[in-house]
Amino acid sequence: xxxxxxxxxxxxxxxxxxxxxxxxxxxxxxxxxxxxxxxxxxxxxxxxxxxxxxxxxxxxxxxxxxxxxxxxxxxxxxxxxxxxxxxxxxxxxxxxxxxxxxxxxxxxxxxxxxxxxxxxxxxxxxxxxxxxxxxxxxxxxxxxxxxxxxxxxxxxxxxxxxxxxxxxxxxxxxxxxxxxxxxxxxxxxxxxxxxxxxxxxxxxxxxxxxxxxxx
Amino acid sequence: xxxxxxxxxxxxxxxxxxxxxxxxxxxxxxxxxxxxxxxxxxxxxxxxxxxxxxxxxxxxxxxxxxxxxxxxxxxxxxxxxxxxxxxxxxxxxxxxxxxxxxxxxxxxxxxxxxxxxxxxxxxxxxxxxxxxxxxxxxxxxxxxxxxxxxxxxxxxxxxxxxxxxxxxxxxxxxxxxxxxxxxxxxxxxxxxxxxxxxxxxxxxxxxxxxxxxxx
Numbered sequence: 001x002x003x004x005x006x007x008x009x010x011x012x013x014x015x016x017x018x019x020x021x022x023x024x025x026x027x028x029x030x031x032x033x034x035x036x037x038x039x040x041x042x043x044x045x046x047x048x049x050x051x052x053x054x055x056x057x058x059x060x061x062x063x064x065x066x067x068x069x070x071x072x073x074x075x076x077x078x079x080x081x082x083x084x085x086x087x088x089x090x091x092x093x094x095x096x097x098x099x100x101x102x103x104x105x106x107x108x109x110x111x112x113x114x115x116x117x118x119x120x121x122x123x124x125x126x127x128x129x130x131x132x133x134x135x136x137x138x139x140x141x142x143x144x145x146x147x148x149x150x151x152x153x154x155x156x157x158x159x160x161x162x163x164x165x166x167x168x169x170x171x172x173x174x175x176x177x178x179x180x181x182x183x184x185x186x187x188x189x190x191x192x193x194x195x196x197x198x199x200x201x202x203x204x205x206x207x208x209x210x211x212x213x214x215x
Numbered sequence: 216x217x218x219x220x221x222x223x224x225x226x227x228x229x230x231x232x233x234x235x236x237x238x239x240x241x242x243x244x245x246x247x248x249x250x251x252x253x254x255x256x257x258x259x260x261x262x263x264x265x266x267x268x269x270x271x272x273x274x275x276x277x278x279x280x281x282x283x284x285x286x287x288x289x290x291x292x293x294x295x296x297x298x299x300x301x302x303x304x305x306x307x308x309x310x311x312x313x314x315x316x317x318x319x320x321x322x323x324x325x326x327x328x329x330x331x332x333x334x335x336x337x338x339x340x341x342x343x344x345x346x347x348x349x350x351x352x353x354x355x356x357x358x359x360x361x362x363x364x365x366x367x368x369x370x371x372x373x374x375x376x377x378x379x380x381x382x383x384x385x386x387x388x389x390x391x392x393x394x395x396x397x398x399x400x401x402x403x404x405x406x407x408x409x410x411x412x413x414x415x416x417x418x419x420x421x422x423x424x425x426x427x428x429x430x
Contacts, residue, residue: 118333134370
């Protein structure tokens with residue numbers, strides 16, 4: 001299947017394990033993409049070190065004017081950085097701020113997020129702990145396009161994991177993360193293959209899923 | 216694994232395909248149980264015919280004093296009928312009324328429901344349509360103990376199904392129902408094997424899951 005190379009900009013606040021899964025998928029040629037820039041709102045975030053290790057431009061962005069969102073001057077600077085680096089696809093990887101309309105409009109239907117729950121169940125923080133406390137028997141993760149809400153955008157794909165007897169928040173989170181690391185490259189592969197279109201809330205597959213080795 | 220024979224009372228308003236799955240599991244000795252009585256709030260419901268076909272006592276209960284719940288005189292009559300028939304486990308199978316505290320207290324942690332979604336997502340009516348409209352990629356069903364809320368009780372088990380391209384509410388519903396027909400007997404088997412205890416909102420498995428042939 002023909003694919004189009006993605007130029008990815010990553011926004012992250014933490015360890016960046018989801019970014020790593022994208023880097024790995026590119027490296028083994030399972031994803032036709034390049035990570036052009038990694039931006040963090042946290043000066044010492046591990047995701048920036050990880051980016052530098054892979055010779056990816058890594059930028060800290062001072063977002064301190066706002067506590068929980070990417071807005072104002074920082075938002076404009078972020079878009080500028082992304083554009084300067086030729087980004088066409090924005091990947092949120094543990095980015096702990098709400099992105100706003102200006103960024104979404106700059107990359108229409110090209111801002112993706114991954115959430116550690118089977119949305120619409122358990123939006124928001126510590127979703128794996130919410131799931132465990134609720135007592136569900138199946139948990140999972142969701143890759144979705146970002147819209148104005150929190151974890152409400154059109155869903156690209158979801159992967160499930162069982163909740164096991166004796167699970168702690170940590171063991172369940174680890175099991176979900178394993179699936180996240182498969183899910184994000186898979187979702188990006190669908191975009192690179194031009195398979196997806198958004199109709200209202202639904203993400204429609206134009207064609208059959210590309211096989212894992214396509215590029 | 217040693218199991219204890221369940222004496223089941225079924226409450227249903229419709230076709231009773233979930234009751235049928237329990238009948239079938241008993242018949243092929245995959246579930247140590249007997250359906251002692253089937254009660255419907257709908258006089259001509261197919262579930263009553265189905266019960267009679269299997270020589271199960273079938274009763275219509277006039278609930279017309281209320282529109283959406285089982286309450287008052289009908290509730291008392293229902294409990295009386297269940298007790299008269301030696302019921303120890305109440306199975307809701309497409310019962311379109313809210314059951315209230317009096318019935319729940321008469322069978323503590325022994326009133327079960329099945330819901331055609333991965334709760335807590337999509338409680339309420341036409342859950343499969345809600346799921347399709349929302350655009351999830353994974354749907355499923357949930358067997359849970361009934362509590363005072365609507366589809367909020369402690370979860371015994373959940374089964375997933377993929378949402379496929381081109382799914383209609385009908386095709387998705389049919390795929391979920393296939394899993395429902397496995398899930399309900401499986402949940403009852405866990406109860407019959409004495410495997411479950413409820414701690415707060417969580418259903419804990421005391422022991423390993425009994426294999427499918429246990430009785």
